[in-house]
Amino acid sequence: MDVPKKAELPLDAVFVTHAHLDHSGYLPALYKEGYEGSVCATSVTFDLMSLLLRDALKVQSKRGLKLLFMPHDIEKMERLKRIVRFGEEIEIGDALITVHNAGHIPGAVSFVLEAEGKRILYTGDIKFLDTRLVSGAEPHFKDIDIVITECTYSYKNHPDREKLIDRIREIAQETVYNNGILLLPCFAVGRTQELLINLYDLGLPIYLDGMGIDATEIILNHPEYIKNPSELRKAFSKARKVVRPRDRNEAVHNACIIITTAGMMNGGPVSFYMKKLHNKENCSLVTTGYMVEGTVGRTLMDTGRYIADGLDVRPKMHMEFLDLSAHTDHDHIVRFLEKLSPEKIFLVHGEHNPEFEKELKSMGFDAYSPEMGEKMRV
Ligand SMILES: [Zn+2]
Known part of the structure; x- marks a missing residue:
């Protein structure tokens, strides 16, 4: 997997949706690059990240890979953690961020960011159906202008x-x-x-x-x-x-x-x-x-x-x-987007994003799948 491009500091805050390494694996490197602020996530996400990040570091070291961060960077992240809960509202400057269950793994969340008159939903990895482990995400978000959604399975539906x-x-x-x-x-x-x-x-x-x-x-x-x-x-x-x-x-x-x-x-x-x-x-x-x-x-x-x-x-x-997925599938994500009816949709975290972009456009949505590192103004 490619290493993300360096973040442009300063940042006001960092929000992490869940502990999986494709969402949290670069976090300590931010501190190495000079980030001094807090990280917001649920308590279980923090504890799982501590486990997964230390293991990732061990694996990188064992395989002789370039080390992206050191244990003291993980420790710094842990010192600056800010625990959030489902339903909580957090103010960062003029922005208001609300936390919602994402139904993906224990402690996984979606965030709604409200700033300068816009409401932006970032789904993270999301699943709407219950499993025996976690309750599914509630698909009811109000007045969303912009959606940044995962589309891991935008190209198929899951079996029962x-x-x-x-x-x-x-x-x-x-x-x-x-x-x-x-x-x-x-x-x-x-x-x-x-x-x-x-x-x-x-x-x-x-x-x-x-x-x-x-x-x-x-x-x-x-x-x-x-x-x-x-x-x-x-x-x-x-x-x-x-x-x-x-x-x-x-x-x-x-x-x-x-x-x-x-x-x-x-x-x-x-x-x-x-x-x-x-x-x-x-x-x-x-x-x-x-x-x-x-x-x-x-x-x-x-x-x-x-x-x-x-x-x-x-x-x-x-x-x-077997396809026992913790992600939403094609029909659920389309129904979700139809209900939200946002003015703009950004597609991330998928293998068939351009195809899904085309499909959404044919339905009348303004959808876009950005390239890695691309900057968008909304
Ligand atoms: Zn995940």
Whole structure:
């Protein structure tokens, strides 16, 4: 992924919608560049960012990549944090910012910025439908002039979520009863917890490996941001946590479900499991999330080849790539925009933005997909 262009300082404030690294990963670098102000986000977002940013730094260092920031930059961000809550209004100079649930992962928000007579909605990553983990975003915003919206899935609609969950439960039973292992690579934040909640009652052994363990503990410390904390607490307590290499070896010698990072299969414990399991016909691999082009998981999905850590193989495991997305889809985003009827729409965070821009224009919207680094005046 490209590094963002340097921000033009001074900035009055920084608002972060949620903890995923494609939204927060450059934040400490802002402090390195000289930013002195505060960062506004929900409490659970701050705690998750602290975990993810430190891990990102470790990974950058281990891979010999150019380090974008140092631990003291993360610490500075933590010292200057300003915790916000759903429904809160924050004044920054003459601007008023309101905070709304975005329904994407625990603590994810959208912001409405009101300044100089305009109301601008920045959706961040947004999902309108409830999941068993979080409540969906409320699509009712009043008098919005400008929308900056994500459009990750502007080109398709998601299949029925309940059916997908049922399918994963089916595969879990079939695999484990055939003495195999169901491997579920997924994001530490959001998907790990949703899968735990949806699988624990099967009564099958579940191993939890990677950063999903710490992320679940953090989320459980902020129960106000999840729908059913007691259910997640129960599911988490039943899962066997992989903390030592010995636990990992135990997991691969058991018929079980393994939930592990990394979600896009680029590094993380999933590499260890793929090495051990790729040629086992009684094992299964199910991916459930968005995978960026060029990642190990996306290549596997597109070509059937697992290419990582010196391996280039066609896994013999049963493989399914399910679209259990935490983002809104085409029909929901179009309906949302029709209801808002803004004077201008900016499209960000997607792979098919120009096509979506064309479609929205044909519907009479003034839509635009800006290039990275482009400046807009509204
Ligand atoms: Zn996200």
